[in-house]
Amino acid sequence: MSGPLLTLAGVHTHIGAYHILHGVDMAVPRGQLTMLLGRNGAGKTTTLRTIMGLWRASAGMVTFDGQDITQFATPQIARLKVAYVPENMGIFADLTVKENMLLAATKASHARDIDGQRLNWIFGLFPAVEKFWDYPAGKLSGGQKQMLAVARAIVEPRELLIVDEPSKGLAPSIINNMIDAFSQLKAGGVTILLVEQNINFAKRLGDHVAVMDNGRVVHRGSMAAFAEDDALQQSLMGLTL
Amino acid sequence: MSNTLTASGPAKPAVDFDWKPLLLVPVLALLVLPVIGSPSTWLTLTVAGLAMGMIIFVIASGLTLVFGLMDVLNFGHGVFIALGAFVATTILGVMPGWTASPELWRNLIAVFAAMLVAMAVAGAVGLAFERVLVRPVYGQHLKQILITMGGMIIGEELIKVIWGPQQIPLMLPEGLRGAVIVGDAAIEKFRLLAVLMGGLVFVALAWVLTRTKIGLLIRAGVENSEMVESLGYRIRRLFVAVFVVGSALAGLGGVMWGLYQQTVIPQMGAQVNILIFIVIIIGGLGSTGGALIGALLVGLMANYTGFLAPKVALFSNIALMVAILLWRPRGIYPVANR
Amino acid sequence: MTLNRLLSNDLPRSKLLTAVLLTLFLLLALAPFIAPGVNALSVAAKALIFIVLVASFDLLLGYTGIVSFAHTMFFGIGAYGVAIACSRWDATWLSLGLGIVTALILSLLLALAIGLFSLRVRAIFFAMITLAIASAFQTLASQLSEITGGEDGLNFRLPDMLASGYMYLEQPIFGVSISGRFLTYYILFFAALAMVLALLRIVNSPFGRVLQAIRENEFRAEAIGYRVVVYRTISSVLSALFATMAGVMLALWLRYNGPDTSLSFEIMLDVLLIVVIGGMGTIYGSVIGAVLFVIAQSYLQDLLKLGSDAASGLPWLAALLSPDRWLLWLGVLFVLSVYYFPTGIVGRLRNRAAKL
Numbered sequence: 001m002s003g004p005l006l007t008l009a010g011v012h013t014h015i016g017a018y019h020i021l022h023g024v025d026m027a028v029p030r031g032q033l034t035m036l037l038g039r040n041g042a043g044k045t046t047t048l049r050t051i052m053g054l055w056r057a058s059a060g061m062v063t064f065d066g067q068d069i070t071q072f073a074t075p076q077i078a079r080l081k082v083a084y085v086p087e088n089m090g091i092f093a094d095l096t097v098k099e100n101m102l103l104a105a106t107k108a109s110h111a112r113d114i115d116g117q118r119l120n121w122i123f124g125l126f127p128a129v130e131k132f133w134d135y136p137a138g139k140l141s142g143g144q145k146q147m148l149a150v151a152r153a154i155v156e157p158r159e160l161l162i163v164d165e166p167s168k169g170l171a172p173s174i175i176n177n178m179i180d181a182f183s184q185l186k187a188g189g190v191t192i193l194l195v196e197q198n199i200n201f202a203k204r205l206g207d208h209v210a211v212m213d214n215g216r217v218v219h220r221g222s223m224a225a226f227a228e229d230d231a232l233q234q235s236l237m238g239l240t241l
Numbered sequence: 242m243s244n245t246l247t248a249s250g251p252a253k254p255a256v257d258f259d260w261k262p263l264l265l266v267p268v269l270a271l272l273v274l275p276v277i278g279s280p281s282t283w284l285t286l287t288v289a290g291l292a293m294g295m296i297i298f299v300i301a302s303g304l305t306l307v308f309g310l311m312d313v314l315n316f317g318h319g320v321f322i323a324l325g326a327f328v329a330t331t332i333l334g335v336m337p338g339w340t341a342s343p344e345l346w347r348n349l350i351a352v353f354a355a356m357l358v359a360m361a362v363a364g365a366v367g368l369a370f371e372r373v374l375v376r377p378v379y380g381q382h383l384k385q386i387l388i389t390m391g392g393m394i395i396g397e398e399l400i401k402v403i404w405g406p407q408q409i410p411l412m413l414p415e416g417l418r419g420a421v422i423v424g425d426a427a428i429e430k431f432r433l434l435a436v437l438m439g440g441l442v443f444v445a446l447a448w449v450l451t452r453t454k455i456g457l458l459i460r461a462g463v464e465n466s467e468m469v470e471s472l473g474y475r476i477r478r479l480f481v482a483v484f485v486v487g488s489a490l491a492g493l494g495g496v497m498w499g500l501y502q503q504t505v506i507p508q509m510g511a512q513v514n515i516l517i518f519i520v521i522i523i524g525g526l527g528s529t530g531g532a533l534i535g536a537l538l539v540g541l542m543a544n545y546t547g548f549l550a551p552k553v554a555l556f557s558n559i560a561l562m563v564a565i566l567l568w569r570p571r572g573i574y575p576v577a578n579r
Numbered sequence: 580m581t582l583n584r585l586l587s588n589d590l591p592r593s594k595l596l597t598a599v600l601l602t603l604f605l606l607l608a609l610a611p612f613i614a615p616g617v618n619a620l621s622v623a624a625k626a627l628i629f630i631v632l633v634a635s636f637d638l639l640l641g642y643t644g645i646v647s648f649a650h651t652m653f654f655g656i657g658a659y660g661v662a663i664a665c666s667r668w669d670a671t672w673l674s675l676g677l678g679i680v681t682a683l684i685l686s687l688l689l690a691l692a693i694g695l696f697s698l699r700v701r702a703i704f705f706a707m708i709t710l711a712i713a714s715a716f717q718t719l720a721s722q723l724s725e726i727t728g729g730e731d732g733l734n735f736r737l738p739d740m741l742a743s744g745y746m747y748l749e750q751p752i753f754g755v756s757i758s759g760r761f762l763t764y765y766i767l768f769f770a771a772l773a774m775v776l777a778l779l780r781i782v783n784s785p786f787g788r789v790l791q792a793i794r795e796n797e798f799r800a801e802a803i804g805y806r807v808v809v810y811r812t813i814s815s816v817l818s819a820l821f822a823t824m825a826g827v828m829l830a831l832w833l834r835y836n837g838p839d840t841s842l843s844f845e846i847m848l849d850v851l852l853i854v855v856i857g858g859m860g861t862i863y864g865s866v867i868g869a870v871l872f873v874i875a876q877s878y879l880q881d882l883l884k885l886g887s888d889a890a891s892g893l894p895w896l897a898a899l900l901s902p903d904r905w906l907l908w909l910g911v912l913f914v915l916s917v918y919y920f921p922t923g924i925v926g927r928l929r930n931r932a933a934k935l
Contacts, residue, residue, distance in 0.1 A: 016796075054467060054471070073470075073475070074467075074470040074471055075470050075473050075476075078470070078471055078472060078473035079473045084471045086467075086468070086471070090467070090468035090471065092460070092461040092464050092465060092468070093464065094460060094464055094576070095460060095464075099457050099461075102454065102457065103457055103458065103461055103469070103472055104472050106472070106473050106474075108454075109454045110454075314703060314706070314707075316706075316710075374914065377918065382703060383640075383644060383646060384917055384921075386646045386706050387646070387851065387855065387913070387917050388914055388917050388918075390848075390851070391910050391913040391914035391917065392910075392914065394848060394906055394907070394909070394910035394913070395907060395910040395911060395914065397906075398904055398906050398907030398910060399907065401903075401904065401907075402895070402898045402899055402904060406903065511844070512714075514710075515710060515711045515714050518707040518708075518710065518711055519707075519711055522704055522707060522708070551722075552718075552719065552722045552723065553719070554718075555711070555714065555715035555718055555719075556715050556719070558711075559708075559711055559712060559715055562708075563696065566696075570699075
């Protein structure tokens with residue numbers, strides 16, 4: 001199949017009494033990196049959570065690899081090889097780095113069962129994960145946690161990697177680590193969907209861009225074209241750029 | 242964050258255990274020693290308190306995990322305590338040859354048989370309880386409290402229908418009666434067994450929680466159940482399993498409690514429930530280690546005040562809870578995100 | 580309209596509900612004339628007491644959304660306040676008044692302490708902590724026998740003007756003798772009426788609206804700028820004070836108080852059940868629920884006995900239907916009501932009226 005890996009068609013999401021998503025339409029092409037941009041409160045995080053089934057769409061359809069997953073429970077979606085890193089990173093602070101990694105490896109029951117080659121590759125991308133292997137994850141710094149969160153998400157091969165604001169609060173050197181990691185993953189055929197506020201990060205990585213405002217996708221196109229069009233950036237994202 | 246690791250730090254695990262709460266139990270025990278005066282009385286009371294504490298821990302461990310994992314506050318937990326104890330009266334009742342035997346191993350087999358059956362029955366009823374009562378009210382605290390409290394009443398009344406409303410004696414088998422004399426202090430044999438059993442349950446729980454993947458999942462789920470689901474695990478199945486095991490443990494604790502008191506009444510569940518609540522609040526909702534320390538404190542406190550000032554025994558535990566919460570408002574070992 | 584103001588603009592909003600409320604009002608107002616028998620009048624008095632007790636609990640459960648298991652503790656404090664004062668001192672109005680005031684102050688302080696402590700720590704602790712405290716209090720009350728009379732409780736005398744032997748008129752009116760008993764009933768009646776109206780006023784005041792906002796969404800209420808802890812604590816204190824007054828009414832009527840009469844956990848369960856059946860968050864629901872419940876309690880047990888006798892061929896069924904197992908059926912009813920009937924009688928009636 002060569003259509004997009006993930007599509008959202010007219011997705012509405014309510015959280016309690018609040019109507020957050022007002023008909024989101026977007027597509028995430030296979031093997032490429034899509035950036036989801038937008039102001040605070042535009043509905044980016046809600047969109048990711050709706051894809052993961054953490055909020056249930058009240059209308060519309062989410063399709064993954066040609067399959068309607070709108071009504072799927074979160075674990076079912078995860079088992080389609082979709083990995084999600086939430087904005088707060090979702091690190092289990094009471095568990096060690098090793099235990100965090102082990103939990104993400106659904107087929108492993110001990111750390112020694114984790115694919116060693118893949119683990120070494122991850123250690124290469126994020127040395128901190130190896131260095132602090134036996135430490136409680138709660139003791140890591142913010143940047144180290146972010147690295148662990150992404151490392152955990154890719155401990156097994158994934159079809160789709162969804163990350164909410166990977167660059168948030170990171171030092172520039174770590175941002176370079178991240179960019180390197182995402183590039184290598186993409187080269188390995190993984191489809192990636194990132195939410196970003198940092199336009200420079202987005203420009204260096206993105207193939208495609210979708211911009212949200214008020215619970216809708218208001219612009220879709222190639223990242224290259226978007227990056228060059230200052231006026232469009234200005235009108236869509238305001239002063240944050 | 243002050244205790245963040247730096248990239249240049251040593252790559253060895255930092256042993257940074259929060260040890261202060263561990264001192265609470267010995268400190269409490271030593272503080273009352275001069276108040277009680279006689280060391281032999283003190284020893285008897287302390288062993289009794291530790292035994293009671295261990296039994297309470299066995300009961301409370303399931304409840305605290307159930308709360309931690311799914312944010313479900315089960316007011317009906319006490320029903321499994323009473324159920325376990327009453328099943329034990331029946332099982333021991335049909336094994337008179339084994340309980341009256343002078344051979345200790347036969348006595349122990351009778352007691353263990355009663356415990357196993359009690360756990361099985363309590364676990365099975367727990368499964369039904371979760372399905373029928375708890376499942377429809379996930380995420381609604383108010384209704385959970387009301388429904389599980391309703392379940393508690395129904396359970397208690399059904400126990401009265403089956404076993405009658407009256408108090409029933411639950412005699413210890415021949416070989417477990419009586420006391421061991423240590424110096425001047427008489428220590429009842431069963432209390433030693435209870436400490437041993439409670440210790441075993443704690444070690445087994447600790448092993449499962451830290452050394453197995455299921456245990457990791459439970460601990461991770463207590464911290465952030467949404468993330469566990471995002472990693473592809475069905476937290477509800479895990480929760481049902483924990484609920485059933487928790488109910489079975491309450492059943493086991495009920496047998497031990499009944500043997501400790503040597504009588505059982507249908508209302509015992511509600512009575513013990515109150516102690517359990519104090520324990521899990523003290524320990525930090527969702528924390529097994531906290532529940533152990535809380536249980537030992539409550540057990541000791543109950544025995545010391547039972548000796549010194551019996552009328553205020555329950556208030557002393559409430560005062561203990563207040564003191565702990567003033568020190569750590571979320572309990573001894575607060576669980577992240579809870 | 581005066582009536583509208585009296586009801587704080589919180590009208591029944593359903594014709595059937597209005598009719599039911601009016602009927603209950605008239606029944607209770609004229610009970611001494613309609614049912615002059617001792618038992619029937621006691622049922623009416625008990626209904627009045629439960630109306631206040633349940634309505635005050637609804638302020639907490641229905642309007643504020645927190646569960647307390649210590650409501651009967653305050654009920655008991657009110658009853659013990661009167662009982663202890665009137666049994667230790669002479670049966671004068673002064674001792675009665677002192678007993679009531681002391682009880683109210685004790686309830687106020689206790690409720691304040693519990694509220695500030697447990698609501699500040701975590702709202703979910705409230706249910707557990709109140710359960711523990713209520714249980715400890717009950718044990719204490721039965722053990723301090725020099726003060727409380729222990730398990731036996733206290734019998735006491737009230738001022739003569741309230742005694743059933745004290746006649747105000749030589750001739751009965753409509754066949755009813757105008758005695759101290761008659762006066763006591765009407766004291767209870769007007770006290771209950773005043774307190775229900777006061778509670779209506781509270782829940783419909785700006786304060787009551789904030790409570791409901793907290794119940795609906797604690798975080799939003801806090802974000803808007805309301806100190807949630809303060810509002811919850813005030814609500815639990817008010818609720819405790821009304822419960823104390825219900826306890827006073829109980830003591831006035833029974834001239835006796837003991838742990839089982841006012842502190843038992845069974846009463847707590849009754850109150851919970853009535854609130855749910857009547858309709859959480861509606862003071863009217865407490866009124867209807869309380870009256871229905873008191874009547875049902877007086878007659879349902881007879882019904883169970885009939886069933887049990889009829890089922891004597893099947894021992895297990897007979898055991899299930901035994902009047903001693905009345906709590907079992909109460910529990911089942913309770914669980915079913917929470918599931919299938921969460922808005923209670925008043926909610927149903929109002930929904931029906933809104934649809935028509």
